[in-house]
Amino acid sequence: MTVNTSVTADHNAPAITRQLAEFVANHPSKGWSDAVEHEAHRTFLNWLGCAIGAARHEAVDAALAATQMLQPAPQATLAGRSERVDMASAALINGISSHTFDFDDTHLKTIIHPAGPVASAIMALAEHQGSSGRQVIDALVLGIDVACRMGNLVYPEHYDRGWHITGSTGTLGAAAACSRLLGLNAEQTTMALGIAASQPIGLREQFGTMTKPFHPGGAARAGLMAALLAQKGFTSSARALEAPRGWAQVLSTKYDWREAQDELGQRFEISFNAYKPFACGIVIHPSIDACAQLRAQGVKAEEVEKIELRVHPLVLELTGKKEPQDGLQGKFSVYHGCAAGLIFGRAGEEEFADHIVTREDVVALRRKVQAVVDTSVREESVYVTATLKDGRSVQVHVEHAIGSLQRPMTDADLEAKFHNLADPILGESKVESVLDACWGLGQASNLQVLLKQLAP
Amino acid sequence: MTVNTSVTADHNAPAITRQLAEFVANHPSKGWSDAVEHEAHRTFLNWLGCAIGAARHEAVDAALAATQMLQPAPQATLAGRSERVDMASAALINGISSHTFDFDDTHLKTIIHPAGPVASAIMALAEHQGSSGRQVIDALVLGIDVACRMGNLVYPEHYDRGWHITGSTGTLGAAAACSRLLGLNAEQTTMALGIAASQPIGLREQFGTMTKPFHPGGAARAGLMAALLAQKGFTSSARALEAPRGWAQVLSTKYDWREAQDELGQRFEISFNAYKPFACGIVIHPSIDACAQLRAQGVKAEEVEKIELRVHPLVLELTGKKEPQDGLQGKFSVYHGCAAGLIFGRAGEEEFADHIVTREDVVALRRKVQAVVDTSVREESVYVTATLKDGRSVQVHVEHAIGSLQRPMTDADLEAKFHNLADPILGESKVESVLDACWGLGQASNLQVLLKQLAP
Numbered sequence: 076m077t078v079n080t081s082v083t084a085d086h087n088a089p090a091i092t093r094q095l096a097e098f099v100a101n102h103p104s105k106g107w108s109d110a111v112e113h114e115a116h117r118t119f120l121n122w123l124g125c126a127i128g129a130a131r132h133e134a135v136d137a138a139l140a141a142t143q144m145l146q147p148a149p150q151a152t153l154a155g156r157s158e159r160v161d162m163a164s165a166a167l168i169n170g171i172s173s174h175t176f177d178f179d180d181t182h183l184k185t186i187i188h189p190a191g192p193v194a195s196a197i198m199a200l201a202e203h204q205g206s207s208g209r210q211v212i213d214a215l216v217l218g219i220d221v222a223c224r225m226g227n228l229v230y231p232e233h234y235d236r237g238w239h240i241t242g243s244t245g246t247l248g249a250a251a252a253c254s255r256l257l258g259l260n261a262e263q264t265t266m267a268l269g270i271a272a273s274q275p276i277g278l279r280e281q282f283g284t285m286t287k288p289f290h291p292g293g294a295a296r297a298g299l300m301a302a303l304l305a306q307k308g309f310t311s312s313a314r315a316l317e318a319p320r321g322w323a324q325v326l327s328t329k330y331d332w333r334e335a336q337d338e339l340g341q342r343f344e345i346s347f348n349a350y351k352p353f354a355c356g357i358v359i360h361p362s363i364d365a366c367a368q369l370r371a372q373g374v375k376a377e378e379v380e381k382i383e384l385r386v387h388p389l390v391l392e393l394t395g396k397k398e399p400q401d402g403l404q405g406k407f408s409v410y411h412g413c414a415a416g417l418i419f420g421r422a423g424e425e426e427f428a429d430h431i432v433t434r435e436d437v438v439a440l441r442r443k444v445q446a447v448v449d450t451s452v453r454e455e456s457v458y459v460t461a462t463l464k465d466g467r468s469v470q471v472h473v474e475h476a477i478g479s480l481q482r483p484m485t486d487a488d489l490e491a492k493f494h495n496l497a498d499p500i501l502g503e504s505k506v507e508s509v510l511d512a513c514w515g516l517g518q519a520s521n522l523q524v525l526l527k528q529l530a531p
Numbered sequence: 532m533t534v535n536t537s538v539t540a541d542h543n544a545p546a547i548t549r550q551l552a553e554f555v556a557n558h559p560s561k562g563w564s565d566a567v568e569h570e571a572h573r574t575f576l577n578w579l580g581c582a583i584g585a586a587r588h589e590a591v592d593a594a595l596a597a598t599q600m601l602q603p604a605p606q607a608t609l610a611g612r613s614e615r616v617d618m619a620s621a622a623l624i625n626g627i628s629s630h631t632f633d634f635d636d637t638h639l640k641t642i643i644h645p646a647g648p649v650a651s652a653i654m655a656l657a658e659h660q661g662s663s664g665r666q667v668i669d670a671l672v673l674g675i676d677v678a679c680r681m682g683n684l685v686y687p688e689h690y691d692r693g694w695h696i697t698g699s700t701g702t703l704g705a706a707a708a709c710s711r712l713l714g715l716n717a718e719q720t721t722m723a724l725g726i727a728a729s730q731p732i733g734l735r736e737q738f739g740t741m742t743k744p745f746h747p748g749g750a751a752r753a754g755l756m757a758a759l760l761a762q763k764g765f766t767s768s769a770r771a772l773e774a775p776r777g778w779a780q781v782l783s784t785k786y787d788w789r790e791a792q793d794e795l796g797q798r799f800e801i802s803f804n805a806y807k808p809f810a811c812g813i814v815i816h817p818s819i820d821a822c823a824q825l826r827a828q829g830v831k832a833e834e835v836e837k838i839e840l841r842v843h844p845l846v847l848e849l850t851g852k853k854e855p856q857d858g859l860q861g862k863f864s865v866y867h868g869c870a871a872g873l874i875f876g877r878a879g880e881e882e883f884a885d886h887i888v889t890r891e892d893v894v895a896l897r898r899k900v901q902a903v904v905d906t907s908v909r910e911e912s913v914y915v916t917a918t919l920k921d922g923r924s925v926q927v928h929v930e931h932a933i934g935s936l937q938r939p940m941t942d943a944d945l946e947a948k949f950h951n952l953a954d955p956i957l958g959e960s961k962v963e964s965v966l967d968a969c970w971g972l973g974q975a976s977n978l979q980v981l982l983k984q985l986a987p
Contacts, residue, residue, distance in 0.1 A: 133764065140763040141756060145617040148602035161601040237776035242729070270742050273698070273734050274749060278768075279776040286729050286767040289760075293730060293753075300597060304745075307596040308589065311742040312734075320693030320735040 084319035091335040092272075092316040095224070096264035098339055099217050099251045104209060105517075107216060111343045112517065115212050118219070120513040121180050121350045121489055122173050122190035123154060127509075127529065128424065128496030129175035130155025134285040138171050138292070151199040155500040157530040162199040166249070166299045170195035170292030171285075174241070176424050177406050178354040178496070182219075182347055183455075183480060185226035185240055186357065189348065191291025192245025193218040193252050196299040200253050201522055208519030210256055216345055218252025221268075223344035224335050225316070225323070232329035234279075242277025242290030243326060247316075249298020250305075257306050269311025270301035272322040282393070283407050350489060352478045353422040355406040359394045361457035361476040362386065362409050362446075366416030368471045369461050376418050376440050378463045384409070384446040385458040391448055405432035410441040413459075423495055455479050500531055540775035547791040548728075548772040551680070552720035554795055555673050555707045560665060561973075563672060567799045568973065571668050574675070576969040577636050577806045577945055578629050578646035579610060583965075583985065584880060584952030585631035586611025590741040594627050594748070607655040611956040613986040618655040622705070622755045626651035626748030627741075630697070632880050633862050634810040634952070638675075638803055639911075639936060641682035641696055642813065645804065647747025648701025649674040649708045652755040656709050657978055664975030666712055672801055674708025677724075679800035680791050681772070681779070688785035690735075698733025698746030699782060703772075705754020706761075713762050725767025726757035728778040738849070739863050806945060808934045809878040811862040815850045817913035817932040818842065818865050818902075822872030824927045825917050832874050832896050834919045840865070840902040841914040847904055861888035866897040869915075879951055911935050956987055 105112060129135060130153070139153070142164040151165035154172060159165075173179050174191045182189050197214050200206070206214075222244040226233075234240045250271035254264040274297040277290035305311075316322045316335075323330040353363050362384055369382075384390075386409070396408040405411040405427045414437045415426040431437055452458065455476055461469045475481035484492070490510055497506045505528050512525035519525070561568060585591060586609070595609070598620040605615035610625050629635050630647045638645050653670050656662070662670075678700040682689075690696045706727035710720040730753040733746035761767075772778045772791075779786040809819050818840055825838075840846075842865070852864040861867040861883045870893050871882040887893055908914065911932055917925045931937035940948070946966055953962045961984050968981035975981070 134766075137760060137763040137765040141759040141765065144759050145619055146604035146606065147617070148604070150602065161603070163601055237781035239729075269737070269740070270745065273695075273737055273742050273746060274730070274732050276730055278729050278771065278778065278781055280768045280771055280774040280781075281725070281729055284725070284766045284768050286726050286765070286771075289726065289765070290729060303597040303600050304593060307593040309593040309597065309742070309745070310590075310740045312736045312740050315734065315736055315742075318736040322734065325693035325734055325736075 088317035097261040100261040124493035126154035126173035129172040165199035166196045166295035167292040170295035174288035185230040188241045189219040192294035193248040195295035196249035208516040214252040214255040218248040221251035222248025227334035229327035233327035239277030243275035245294030246271040250301040253302035267305035269315035272315035354424045359409045359412040361473040363412045363416040364476040365459040365471040366413045385449040402427040410444045414441040544773035553717040556717040580949035580952045582610035582629035585628040621655035622652045622751035623748040626751035630744035641686040645675040648750035649704040651751035652705035664972040670708040670711040674704040677707035678704025683790035685783035689783035695733030699731035701750030702727040706757040709758030723761035725771035728771035810880045815865045815868040817929040819868045819872040820932040821915040821927040822869045841905040858883040866900045870897040
């Protein structure tokens, strides 16, 4: 392992900017297994459902209103809305909406949500260009590979330092995907990655505000523009990712160059993408899952004396909010997540509505939840003990939460999730057509059939 | 001094995001001395001259071509060009052109070029809004104050780590300026600063490529959009600048909070702004100045055996390129700078043209220049010894280079520089009108008189 964790500059880093650019420009169309191909369709479908579902959220309204101050040309579709905007603004807004519910995909090795930046940029550019579905899937697989490999390269130090890794790697992924879609050669793609490298977006301090979903949206926009700039001859450093004052070394003190190189073109990071059953950060999914299992075992909220969790340290670091005041804050509260799991048996977007998070019985139950950090518990696990008023004790150990790679959402699960998100916006029959178009994307001659269904 | 240089998070940082936002929102119009007011006009004028001068550069052509893919609405003027684009794109492109020649202003404490991000955002927004010249100057002083104070707060560690501090602080300055121009209240301005904080732009690895001037342009665009987003209700962390996972602590291990607070509203950082007599990085100005002084003393290039420099360490770190291949690389070569100073007695944009940098006599002379680092030499100084073929030795010690705060460019110097830059683009008589409009900006009811002169 050549993991560098020192603060001394590495002047001999391999030329990963060029290597990744050559890969993106030259890898054969559909140059991967059927499993990878299918995962790409699942990733796209899950991303689109999330983007449609949040289309009427006030964060999306606000972002659209700001964008409309620019009087944008009607080049591209917004998921779940009737307005049209220029393609860069569409990348921004679809990226925001796809992450607003914290319900999108997760590359579990790095906690990157890769589709937000990458697919949002692709759909906007592909619409304007008339790209084929084949080109879209190719760009998606390759763009996500670049984002997630760069994430692997700096994770976890980069994230621990405070970068929202979805946005900081997302500009690179979006630039790679759009370079592919534009048909840029390796040299131009190198320039696009370089331009994008200077625009890492996202501080973790923003978690719990609209600026968190802004990160994938901003990354999508910046990556798309980086590719357009490179196409027009704009230049950047060809060592922007690896140089001593380049992306990895400035944004992290850990960088393992081999993550960019090993099995490139053979192992695809999209294979490690997972989809959330619950509309919140992945770290509390085991806890919600466990509480839903308590409910399935017959435990009722009114019987509970206390619920004790033993959790991975990140759970309290990311989602330790004891007294959430609204739905958004509820997503950063393992206590609310457990209450929702036990009371409702699920934690979709509805269970994070303001009126649920502040409902008396929900508040009462969450105050009975206690969590302690146990460094021996892995991120995908939790140990839960419910003590009941009658003295009984019920224990649940979740080894792998639903939605993990070990217990993945099925295609039917993903469709059900899509319906829950999109039916209220588009109506059920339109949603059926959209689902068909998503599954058939790789064969579509262009995106028109899909896109024309996306307005309410 | 409460300078924190440890890597342990500071959880008790003062609320500087709010403090700066309150300052920007509430400080009285023209609430500063006549000297500050005049410096603001000098800053604007110098920025505009640089932006006009580079209007036909291929970096600007490429950026405009990429932007035109979005079919932008003709909302705002581009300095020195006849095309019109939306205001956010105008902020981007004017920001790029103003820094393309490396000839813009420098806040000497931090090597920030503050006008690029701040003035570029202001002019675009002010045009679209019909703001008065008074509002423009107010926004400029306050926006530059925010950018440079945040720079002081993290300098030099942040810069040493590899951030191009012009872009990383520029988003904050542009957001502050545009918030003021939009009349946002303190709460909205806090949100705008927060949105901007998640978008630091610029790695030093890009020096010598078009992406270097992209940094102030991108910062201008991002800051303008952050203010528009905040106006429309988009939210961010109110502690985005100071929190453990906020701007300062993620982007630097040194943060001196008092730089954001001390004498706020009394000391204005624009007072420490300087203007370049030479079209390249400020660190080699003493060397160029010294070589021009050698020339003034009668030393001729053909007499020179060797020229020895003793320089501050940054000179070789930033501009140590021994064999520049074109004009852009020439700007990062103290060797070429010295050759230009001795041969031409100046180093404007013309002396960094490709054909000059590769001209035989220029190349021959630069190869006779040797530089050694001397940590006792300050950044604004240099010791130069020319050894002539006849055995004579001529020494020059520059304590403060022309263009420094101790030896500032006069108003007449700035006008001459403006003519050199803008006359080839706009013609001399139009330039005279532009200069008049710049000096009278604080009294102008709007920018129309100025703006209508800016197209060739």
